[in-house]
Amino acid sequence: MLKRSGVTASRWPSALNARSLPKARAAGWLGAGLAVMLLAACGASSSGGSGSSSGPITIGISVSLSGDFSGDGLATKQGYETWAAFQNKHGGILGRKIKLEFLSDGSSPTQVVTNYQKLITLNHVTFVAGPYSTLLTKPASVIAHRYNYVMLEGIGGGPSVFQQGLHSVYDVSASAKYQMITFAKWLAATQKAQPVAYASMTDPFLQPELDGARSYLTAHGFTSAVYKIYPVETTDFTPIASAIAASKAKVVVLGSMPPDGYALIQDFIQDHYSPKLLIEASGPDQGAAFVKAVGAKNTQGIMVPNTWYPGSTFYQNKQMVALYLNMFHGTAANISADVAEAFSTGQVLTQAVDHIKSTSNTKLNAYLQSGAQFQSVQGPVQFASDGENKAATPYVFQWQNGQLVDVLPLGVGQTKPILAAKPPWGKTP
Numbered sequence: 305m306l307k308r309s310g311v312t313a314s315r316w317p318s319a320l321n322a323r324s325l326p327k328a329r330a331a332g333w334l335g336a337g338l339a340v341m342l343l344a345a346c347g348a349s350s351s352g353g354s355g356s357s358s359g360p361i362t363i364g365i366s367v368s369l370s371g372d373f374s375g376d377g378l379a380t381k382q383g384y385e386t387w388a389a390f391q392n393k394h395g396g397i398l399g400r401k402i403k404l405e406f407l408s409d410g411s412s413p414t415q416v417v418t419n420y421q422k423l424i425t426l427n428h429v430t431f432v433a434g435p436y437s438t439l440l441t442k443p444a445s446v447i448a449h450r451y452n453y454v455m456l457e458g459i460g461g462g463p464s465v466f467q468q469g470l471h472s473v474y475d476v477s478a479s480a481k482y483q484m485i486t487f488a489k490w491l492a493a494t495q496k497a498q499p500v501a502y503a504s505m506t507d508p509f510l511q512p513e514l515d516g517a518r519s520y521l522t523a524h525g526f527t528s529a530v531y532k533i534y535p536v537e538t539t540d541f542t543p544i545a546s547a548i549a550a551s552k553a554k555v556v557v558l559g560s561m562p563p564d565g566y567a568l569i570q571d572f573i574q575d576h577y578s579p580k581l582l583i584e585a586s587g588p589d590q591g592a593a594f595v596k597a598v599g600a601k602n603t604q605g606i607m608v609p610n611t612w613y614p615g616s617t618f619y620q621n622k623q624m625v626a627l628y629l630n631m632f633h634g635t636a637a638n639i640s641a642d643v644a645e646a647f648s649t650g651q652v653l654t655q656a657v658d659h660i661k662s663t664s665n666t667k668l669n670a671y672l673q674s675g676a677q678f679q680s681v682q683g684p685v686q687f688a689s690d691g692e693n694k695a696a697t698p699y700v701f702q703w704q705n706g707q708l709v710d711v712l713p714l715g716v717g718q719t720k721p722i723l724a725a726k727p728p729w730g731k732t733p
Contacts, residue, residue, distance in 0.1 A: 359400070360402065360403035362428075364431070365407075366406075366420060368435065368436050370408060373436050374411065377411070379643055386628045387646065387651065389631065391650065398658065407423065409435060409440060417444070417446075420448060430663050431668075438464060441462075442468070446470070452665055453472070456653050456672075458649040458682075460475060462508055463479075463512050469690075471669075471673065471690070471691065476649050479693065480508075482694070483585065485516060490722075491521065499528070499551065499553050501530040501551050501555070502530060502556075503560075506536060510560070510561070510586075511559055518557070529553040530551045532548070544568065544571075554579055558582070561587065578728045581726060583609070604704065604705070605702060607700055610699050611682055612645070612681065615718065618679070618683045618716065644682055651680045656676070672687055683696065683698075699716075702722060
């Protein structure tokens with residue numbers, strides 16, 4: 305679920321679990337004290353994992369069952385549990401049962417370091433999987449690397465995780481720079497190259513999200529009519545909106561949160577500037593709050609990315625949703641994206657280990673670096689050298705006739721035809 309400053313956003317369907325922001329802010333919270341903590345770690349294994357070829361395959365995971373991330377931590381734990389239950393019903397891994405070993409980290413970077421040291425050096429788990437958030441994944445991955453363990457994860461996509469140069473941490477989800485890649489690919493394939501207006505908050509997740517789309521489009525002949533980066537503390541968005549309006553760009557890409565995203569649209573309306581295509585990183589996914597902020601007649605055609613939704617037809621998603629509801633009850637609409645991200649982590653681990661036919665972390669790491677392709681409930685997975693999922697295909701949702709509907713990628717789920725041109729403010733097609 306979306307978290308920012310300790311507040312969890314609403315679940316489906318009023319919000320589409322825009323997963324970027326908690327990881328975004330977490331990326332900047334890790335202090336210099338980490339280096340001191342890591343000095344306490346000592347010793348290493350040549351390949352990591354248990355040498356036993358019998359008994360269960362144990363997977364160690366630190367989860368946030370208290371503190372700021374407790375809601376997401378529980379959903380993450382449930383996602384891993386759903387995957388283990390599903391896989392154990394289908395032969396486990398290498399014909400061996402899966403056993404999950406959880407330790408609670410209290411949403412603390414200090415405790416997550418202690419937890420993974422214990423899981424590896426005392427519990428001697430076969431593999432480790434990642435915790436929730438960039439804040440915790442970053443130090444956790446350093447510990448795993450120190451002991452020559454691979455860390456597969458799905459909920460730590462901030463750039464700082466991959467800028468460490470570890471080459472042993474792998475994110476199965478769409479990391480920051482790939483969040484808008486589906487939109488960018490569609491635009492380049494269907495529209496002529498043209499100027500695009502960009503604006504983003506200086507957030508460590510949102511700005512890379514926007515820059516990822518900009519990089520792709522620039523490589524395909526699109527130019528930057530405007531490129532505005534504004535600090536988190538900004539309260540007056542009129543100058544930014546006016547600069548974009550003055551550019552007369554027909555395509556606008558915003559790395560926004562709800563407050564600034566709402567304000568920019570309100571300013572566009574006042575400026576009588578109505579771009580043909582408008583996508584925001586976050587804001588249009590907030591359901592009734594978005595409609596109230598911009599007006600029901602002004603939502604038509606606005607787009608927003610997301611990494612997963614319950615109706616996905618990607619690999620094993622239907623089975624995951626059914627098993628989750630059987631185990632934890634509730635409704636499909638209220639399943640957190642955390643569940644899918646944790647489940648995807650397990651799916652990739654299963655496919656990789658079954659392929660190498662070994663529990664060696666060294667062999668696992670080599671295979672993940674080889675360019676091999678995997679399938680998950682979030683779509684295809686193929687790792688770049690830094691561990692990001694370069695095959696990520698996030699969804700794009702668009703407001704159509706008062707509803708937020710799935711329009712991209714084509715051929716996945718029951719997509720609605722995309723509106724290739726947003727109508728003027730206050731009008732429908």
